[in-house]
Amino acid sequence: MNFSRLLLAITFCGISTAASAEISFLSTIQNRLDEITSNRPSDHIATRQMKAEKYSRPDTHAPAHLMGAHLHSPDEQMIEYKYMNMSMSGLFNGQTELTNAQVLDQFPMTMVVPEKMNMEMHMLHYMKGWTDDITLYVMPMWIVNTMEMTPYMDNGMGMKMPMASQRRTNSGFGDLPFGALWRVRSNEEENTELILNIGFSAPTGDIDGTTTSPMNPMMQIEYPYPMRLGAGTWMARPGITWNKYQEDSSVGVQLQTNIALGKSDAGYAPSDTYRLNGWYSKIFSEDKTWAYTLRMESIWASDFQGVDPQLETMAMGNPPMTIAQMNPAANGSFKGGQFLNFGYGMIKSLKDGSRLNFEITHPVHQDFHGLQMGTDWTIAASWSKSY
Ligand SMILES: [Cu+2]
Numbered sequence: 443m444n445f446s447r448l449l450l451a452i453t454f455c456g457i458s459t460a461a462s463a464e465i466s467f468l469s470t471i472q473n474r475l476d477e478i479t480s481n482r483p484s485d486h487i488a489t490r491q492m493k494a495e496k497y498s499r500p501d502t503h504a505p506a507h508l509m510g511a512h513l514h515s516p517d518e519q520m521i522e523y524k525y526m527n528m529s530m531s532g533l534f535n536g537q538t539e540l541t542n543a544q545v546l547d548q549f550p551m552t553m554v555v556p557e558k559m560n561m562e563m564h565m566l567h568y569m570k571g572w573t574d575d576i577t578l579y580v581m582p583m584w585i586v587n588t589m590e591m592t593p594y595m596d597n598g599m600g601m602k603m604p605m606a607s608q609r610r611t612n613s614g615f616g617d618l619p620f621g622a623l624w625r626v627r628s629n630e631e632e633n634t635e636l637i638l639n640i641g642f643s644a645p646t647g648d649i650d651g652t653t654t655s656p657m658n659p660m661m662q663i664e665y666p667y668p669m670r671l672g673a674g675t676w677m678a679r680p681g682i683t684w685n686k687y688q689e690d691s692s693v694g695v696q697l698q699t700n701i702a703l704g705k706s707d708a709g710y711a712p713s714d715t716y717r718l719n720g721w722y723s724k725i726f727s728e729d730k731t732w733a734y735t736l737r738m739e740s741i742w743a744s745d746f747q748g749v750d751p752q753l754e755t756m757a758m759g760n761p762p763m764t765i766a767q768m769n770p771a772a773n774g775s776f777k778g779g780q781f782l783n784f785g786y787g788m789i790k791s792l793k794d795g796s797r798l799n800f801e802i803t804h805p806v807h808q809d810f811h812g813l814q815m816g817t818d819w820t821i822a823a824s825w826s827k828s829y
Pocket of ligand 1: 520
């Protein structure tokens with residue numbers, strides 16, 4: 443365990459909790475005073491009804507890529523199936539996309555150039571209201587990572603010749619996010635709420651899987667970092683969301699983090715990520731069951747900490763080279779960066795109380811630390827039902 447990081451995560455939760463506890467305490471007093479002065483003993487029921495109505499609005503769910511932005515009442519549960527797919531292609535150095543020839547020229551040790559990658563996630567999201575203001579959630583997921591790459595062979599005269607492209611797939615259970623959403627503040631008059639996400643993820647995804655080397659079909663090597671199924675370490679995932687609802691539109695702002703609490707047994711920790719999102723949802727159909735969503739996302743991802751010696755220390759072949767030197771995807775110093783994404787989507791409330799939610803995002807700006815695969819688009823699609 444890296445205690446300074448744990449401390450950071452706890453402090454984040456602690457400060458926001460303390461601040462909002464005081465605010466919610468004050469607003470409780472305020473509500474009481476209002477109740478007494480206006481003599482409305484049935485206020486609570488009216489509030490409940492307003493909430494019940496609000497939950498059938500399509501836009502009480504955030505755009506499909508996000509989570510942790512809504513709660514459920516104590517007698518309510520939600521089950522959701524969510525599919526996500528991130529499509530990547532091309533190698534970028536910083537903000538510039540390089541051709542394979544440029545990669546081989548600028549990084550002369552390279553023997554394998556990753557060209558395409560898909561990260562698919564099948565997620566089962568279960569939420570259960572615990573109290574009026576606390577909802578618990580867990581989200582097991584199945585991951586399918588696929589990468590296509592071209593290995594190169596030295597022709598003996600200092601020239602590298604491309605061999606046939608190869609494809610690798612790694613699939614299995616991913617890490618297990620779980621936690622509690624705590625509505626620390628809500629303002630009935632302005633229809634706003636502030637939700638804290640006290641979240642973690644358990645390292646249930648495998649990081650030690652092996653595959654055949656693209657250079658030598660007789661040799662088994664470990665998957666490069668992006669193909670692995672988990673972080674290999676516990677992650678803290680504190681987040682904070684602010685929602686505001688209007689007659690037929692809503693806005694939300696969310697900061698969601700993913701912070702490594704230690705290093706994996708393999709000796710490294712993946713990027714810490716900070717995602718800042720702002721979105722706008724607009725109900726646009728007569729019957730108020732359709733909403734479209736627009737979203738901007740800014741992501742900051744740190745470098746890796748430490749290295750996996752299997753990829754970065756153990757050298758093989760003649761001349762001896764590490765897998766990280768041969769394949770940029772296996773290089774831990776080529777991780778992290780700053781990204782800006784634009785997303786647009788649709789949410790539809792169905793008659794049986796379930797919801798369909800779909801969103802597609804495109805990168806607006808990608809600035810990679812080192813040589814990494816660029817993102818073309820991501821999609822998220824889900825079906826959910828509260829009962
Ligand atoms: Cu839910």
